[in-house]
Amino acid sequence: MKKQHADACSKGHKVVRLRLDAGFFFERAVRSLDRHRYDKALKYFRLAVEKEPDNAVNQCNLAGILSEMGCFDESNEVLEKVLTEVDPHLSECWFYMANNAANMEQFELAEEYLIRYLEEEREGEFAAEAEDMLEMLAYELGRRPRQPKARPKQDWMRKHDEARECLESGRFLQAMEILEELLEEHPDFHAVMNNLSLAYYYTGDVDQAVEIIERVLSSDPGNLHALCNLAVFFQHMKEREGRDRLVGILKKWIPFYPEHMYKLATTLGILGEHEAAFAMFRRLIQREERPEASLYHYAAVAAFNTKSFERARKYWRIARELDQDSKIPVFYLNQLEQWENMSPEQVPPLSYHYQLPFEEQLMQLDRERSTIPEQIRENPLIRSSFFWALNHGDKETKLQVLQVFEWLGDKEVEQVLRSFLMKRDEEDDLKRLALYVLKKIGAAEPYRAVLENREMTIHPYELAQELPDWLKTWEQVLHCCLEAMKDRYDVAHLNDAQMIWSEFLREHQTDFPEIRKVEGWAAALEYIVARLHGTSLTQESVAKRHAVSSSTVGRNVRCLEKVCRLNKDHEPHT
Structure with a gap:
């Protein structure tokens, strides 16, 4: 064997050296655990720790495996070293x-160790345990349980x-203000930097998000x-080379902690690496004692995106039960019945979020426009999808988002609109239109804007001049219409x-019909409302009251009917 190796080297064959770094040994360790x-x-x-003695994660992994093997003393020695020398x-x-x-x-x-933990992490991950x-x-020691002393958190924590x-x-701008202040005080606080980059990303400022992340990685x-x-x-910015390089690194990564597994699996899915994402989600399901419905949804999405529809159905059914x-889960199970009958190129890729698709959210808002469902108002993923669409969607989508913002109408929306x-x-x-929405939600005037470059x-006295003509x-x-109706209707x-008028406008935001005579549309709107409530009224009589022709009213009624879906067959002839 030695002779063969020497001959190979003497003939000029290249010897490829394995890069035996901490990551290499960590990967081998996790595979051995599996x-x-x-x-x-x-x-x-042990080899991973030797390569990177200042890596707290590797040290804790070593302590964990020692504990699993019953070497409790040695495990505590490693953990004490982490606290005294590493972190x-x-x-x-x-x-x-x-x-x-x-x-x-x-x-x-x-007991001493537990008291110390609870004094430092009163609401920590393991507080209940x-x-x-x-x-x-306390039962073993035959006395009452000890209670940790209340220790105020440090201001930065x-x-x-x-x-x-x-x-x-979903209060991203407020989060930004706090994180930027923290970063000035603690410029090397990586968790703050990661969260700040996400806040920028959620609000659509990708360049700033990248700049902060690169500071972390440096x-x-x-x-x-x-x-x-x-x-x-990088994927969003279409930086293909950088994106592919990172995908290569991430696909080789085998995380040990569930939090890291979630992060990596979701990221791989977003990057289009659905097979790798599915394998990671399935591994998480096997590891978790009580997997949540959202985890089964993520696995279903990964399976669906690989065209494994039966696996997707199985996981969505479990999510529905949980x-x-x-x-x-009900929405996706129903949609799956339609998607299965489409050709592969027609089947849409699904997003790795436990929420309804953006278009479905808008439809839901349309259906429930009198009250904003609380899960939409408070869900940060849904809110971020609106913020993202306002910055990166097409014109029609931005028009829809501005309409949604009028319904949401909180301080966060006001800040986003002012920035827009x-x-x-x-x-x-x-x-x-954004100016109009600010006015409608009661935002303090005056407003600053870049118009006509x-x-x-x-x-306030100038605002009417700046509204879109169709809004005026x-x-x-x-x-x-309301002036004509106020003395006759409740x-x-x-x-x-x-x-009805608001719905009509929402349906025609991008192709709003020209209104030559305001009274003609007002009469048609009054007629539609009257018929909706079963009030006896003819187009001819309402046209006469508004001083317009009945043909004008009839034409406008036909446009409005499509919105309120009245049955024309039951209308009286004029």
């Missing part, structure tokens, strides 16, 4: 040490928690969250007139 080869996993985790803020180490101490029947020491353990330890809550509830090249986010950003109040008005690359008529301040006419039609009729 095969229940704990001895090999331990060996590879003193990694509070979960105290919880792991408590488990090891309890396994060695060192109950008082386990730690409190249960304190109860059991409190701010970061607040920013994450803002992100999770100091921590192996930061999984940053690598995943950057790959998604989340019986949700419309999401200052964009030089947006069309003026869209900005004029110049920056200006628009005061709309207000005139509705005002004319409040329900007046409300229906506003709703």
Whole structure:
């Protein structure tokens, strides 16, 4: 064997050296764990730690496998080293040490570790389990459970928690303000930088998001969250080379923690690597004790995107059973019946979010326009899809989003609209509609906007001049109709007139018909409302009251009928 190797080298054959870095050994360790080869996993985790002794994740993995093998003392030695030499803020180490101490029947020491954990992480990931353990330890020790002392969080931790809550509830601009302030105080805080880049991305500022992520990776090249986010950003920017390079790295990555597995699986799916995403989601389902409905939905989406419809149906059915109040699995199961009968090129790719598709959300808002469903108002993914569409959608989509914003009408929407008005690359008529929405939601005046390529301040008395022409006419039609109806009809009729007209406008935002005579449309609207409520009224009589021809009223009624879906066969002839 030695001679053959020497001959090969002497003949000029290239020798390819394996890059035996920490990632290589980490991958081998995880594979060994999957095969229940704990001895090999331990060996590879030790080698990973030797390669990167300052990597807290590898150290915790080593402690975990030692604990699995019953080496509780040695496991705690590794965890103590993490806290003293690597990362003193990694509070979960105290919880792991408590488990090891309890396994060695060192109950008082386990109690000390649990108290320390709860004092640092009162609402941490393992807080509930730690409190249960304190109860059991107290029983073993024959006394009442000890209680952790209340320790106020450091200011930076409190701010970061607040920013994450803002992100999770869809208040992206508020999250940005807090995170930017934190970053000034702690410029090397990677978690803050990752969250700030996401906030920029959700609101459509991809360039700023990329700049921040690259700062993270310059100091921590192996930061999984940053690598995943950057790959998604590159895909959006059509940076094919950068995107492909990162995909190659991510597909070789085998994460150990469920949080990292979720992140990687979702990212691979977004990047179009659906087979790899499905394998990761399936592995997560096998690992989780009680997988949530959303996890089965992600697996179903990955299966669907690989055209494995039966696997997708299986996972959506499980999701439906687990989340019986949700419309999401039901929607996709119903759609699957249609998609299966389409040709492969007609089948749409599905998004990796546990929510209805964007177009379905808009339709739902149309159907329930009198009240915004709470899940739409509060869901950060849905809100971010609206913000994203306003920045990157086509004109028709942006018109729809502006209409939705009038319904949402909160401070976050106001901030987004004010920012939208200052964009030089947006069309003026869209900005004029945004001005109208700001006025309707009661945003404080005056407004700053870039119109006709110049920056200006628009005061209340100037606002009417800046509205789109079709909006000015709309207000005139509705005002004319309501004035004519107010003494003849009750409040329900007046409300229906506003709703039908609003629906009609929404249907014709991009092709609004020219209104030559306001009174003709006002008369048609009154007629439609009257017929809707069963009131006896002819087109001729309403035309006479508005001083227009009955033919004009009839023509406009036919346009409005398509919106309110009246049955023309039951109308009286005029």
